[in-house]
Amino acid sequence: MGHVVGLRCRECAHMYAAEAIHVCEFCFGPLEVAYDHDAQRRAVTRETIAAGPPNMWRYADLLPVSSESPVDLGTGLTPLTLAGRLAAEIGLGEVWVKDDTRNPTGSFKDRVVGVALTKARELGFNVVACASTGNLANSVAAHAARAGMESFVFVPHDLEAVKLITTAVFGGHLVAVDGSYDDVNRLCAELASEFATWAFVNVNIRPYYAEGSKTLAFEVAEQLGWQLPDHVVVPIASGSQLTQIDKGFRELTELGLVDGDHEVRISGAQAQGCSPVATAFADGADHVRPVKPATIAKSLAIGNPADGWYALEAVRHSGGAIAAVTDEEIIEGIRLLARTEGIFAETAGGVTVATLVKLADAGIVRPDERVVIYITGNGLKTVEALAGAVGPSATIPPTLEAVAELLDRDGMLRAARR
Ligand SMILES: *Cc1c(COP(=O)(O)O)cnc(C)c1O
Ligand SMILES: [Zn+2]
Numbered sequence: 556m557g558h559v560v561g562l563r564c565r566e567c568a569h570m571y572a573a574e575a576i577h578v579c580e581f582c583f584g585p586l587e588v589a590y591d592h593d594a595q596r597r598a599v600t601r602e603t604i605a606a607g608p609p610n611m612w613r614y615a616d617l618l619p620v621s622s623e624s625p626v627d628l629g630t631g632l633t634p635l636t637l638a639g640r641l642a643a644e645i646g647l648g649e650v651w652v653k654d655d656t657r658n659p660t661g662s663f664k665d666r667v668v669g670v671a672l673t674k675a676r677e678l679g680f681n682v683v684a685c686a687s688t689g690n691l692a693n694s695v696a697a698h699a700a701r702a703g704m705e706s707f708v709f710v711p712h713d714l715e716a717v718k719l720i721t722t723a724v725f726g727g728h729l730v731a732v733d734g735s736y737d738d739v740n741r742l743c744a745e746l747a748s749e750f751a752t753w754a755f756v757n758v759n760i761r762p763y764y765a766e767g768s769k770t771l772a773f774e775v776a777e778q779l780g781w782q783l784p785d786h787v788v789v790p791i792a793s794g795s796q797l798t799q800i801d802k803g804f805r806e807l808t809e810l811g812l813v814d815g816d817h818e819v820r821i822s823g824a825q826a827q828g829c830s831p832v833a834t835a836f837a838d839g840a841d842h843v844r845p846v847k848p849a850t851i852a853k854s855l856a857i858g859n860p861a862d863g864w865y866a867l868e869a870v871r872h873s874g875g876a877i878a879a880v881t882d883e884e885i886i887e888g889i890r891l892l893a894r895t896e897g898i899f900a901e902t903a904g905g906v907t908v909a910t911l912v913k914l915a916d917a918g919i920v921r922p923d924e925r926v927v928i929y930i931t932g933n934g935l936k937t938v939e940a941l942a943g944a945v946g947p948s949a950t951i952p953p954t955l956e957a958v959a960e961l962l963d964r965d966g967m968l969r970a971a972r973r
Contacts, residue, residue, distance in 0.1 A: 557621040558594045562586040562762055565865070573619065575678055575759045585861070586762045588619040596810055601781055604773075604812075611666055611770040617806060618670055618770075619763045626672040626702040628659035631770055635778040635927070640895040641908075645915050648922040651784070653775055653929045654898055660697050660721070661933030662690035662854070662901075663796065667767035668756060672698045674763040675754035681705060685756045686743035688736050688792065688854045689718035690932055695756060696725035707753065709739050709746075715853060717936050735848065737858050757793075765862075768796045772803025775927050781813050785924035786820040786875065788911050790903045790931055791832050792855040794866030797823055800929070801869040822920065823870050823877035824910035826850035826902075830879035832863045836870065837877075843867060851882045851940045852902040854932055876919045880909035886944050888912070889934060899934030907931070 562571040566584030577586050599616045607613030611631025634654045642650035655663040668691065675683055684707040685695045692708045699706035706727030710719070711734060723729045732739045740757075747758040756764045776783055783804055789797040801821055807813045825833040828850025835843045843863035848856035860866070870877055880888070885902055888909035893899050900908070907928050914920040934941075951957040962968040 558591045559619045560589050563589040577761045614773045620673045630665040633657045638896050649925045651927045655931050656933040660693040663931040664690040664694040667764045668694040668698050670767035671756035671760045671764035680754035682753045684753045686740040692722040696722045696727045700725040765795045768799035769803030772800045784927040786926045788822045788928045790907050791823045792857045793860045794862035797866045820875045821873045822875035824907045825879045826852040827879040829856045833877040833879040854903045878910045878913045884909040900930045901932035901937040903932045904930040
């Protein structure tokens with residue numbers, strides 16, 4: 556397991572030991588994990604993966620951990636569902652839903668946190684911390700409880716009530732900060748240099764954390780019979796997930812694990828109320844300009860995305876696009892996926908579905924493509940977003956006549972009786 560040779564600067568390629576660091580001393584570029592690909596090629600085959608556990612740790616040889624027993628709640632190998640009714644409704648051919656609503660704490664963040672906490676424990680940390688828009692908070696608190704580690708989770712004070720409760724229940728320290736996520740993130744960057752004994756999963760442990768998202772690419776390829784999809788649609792907050800899905804598909808190709816070697820087109824999804832990367836894409840800009848978020852998609856509300864530039868590059872390089880959708884379209888997206896496929900996504904999922912619709916209408920996602928959309932969070936976490944939009948279709952007394960009257964009003968009474 557492992558096969559890590561160190562951390563490499565993404566800008567100047569300077570190498571560092573695999574420790575709790577994330578920024579290059581020479582150029583301030585972000586660090587990423589570098590592997591011995593020859594060792595991986597010798598160790599990993601489709602068969603060794605298939606013989607692994609039925610969760611994300613079947614790809615441990617491609618992740619930056621060496622523990623025999625990772626910090627895990629049973630994350631990954633979530634369903635990849637063929638979404639025929641959704642595809643038909645929006646005029647596409649083959650659409651699959653990668654359903655990460657099914658992870659232990661209800662979002663894809665369990666993947667990145669599993670890797671981050673496993674690595675933090677290997678590095679000797681007992682305290683873990685993070686800045687979160689909600690889902691990371693849930694996942695860090697739960698995994699810390701599982702591992703018997705202490706946790707400090709910092710969130711913006713105006714998070715969805717459910718996300719506060721479902722974090723606090725795990726018994727760590729949950730600190731609400733009077734400010735936006737970007738304020739919380741800046742605070743955590745300061746804390747990370749002040750409190751060197753804390754492992755901040757998305758600051759000093761970020762290079763390892765990020766790698767967990769590659770499993771979203773690995774699982775899709777394996778579930779498609781070791782084939783690459785043609786086009787994937789991925790939501791963007793910090794841009795890390797999208798960047799790592801791209802990296803994951805590339806690693807599979809380099810390691811000879813997939814049939815063929817075609818480029819996977821990657822498209823990004825943002826909410827219009829927080830769309831710095833979509834704006835940069837539309838403008839053909841060479842940098843991502845920070846914004847002040849105002850959207851119901853709070854899990855994606857990062858106004859100054861750390862990996863925004865890399866996500867932009869990955870999308871452009873792959874021939875994809877990035878679109879942004881309104882809050883109304885997000886709610887429509889949640890309802891469309893629920894109505895056609897029986898999957899209840901949180902607002903981030905609504906962003907992804909609505910973006911798929913928009914890109915299909917524009918002819919960017921095409922009917923001849925095998926498409927995968929990443930549904931990254933569970934709808935039960937953001938029920939507030941649907942308040943007023945859905946509810947009982949009628950309130951009636953408990954009588955046969957009342958139901959008959961209701962059906963008659965909708966022209967369904969005769970059919971119901973026969
Ligand atoms: C965090 C999050 C994302 C985006 O993650 P980034 O790697 O920061 O771009 C997407 N969906 C959900 C539900 C999330 O919680
Ligand atoms: Zn550098």
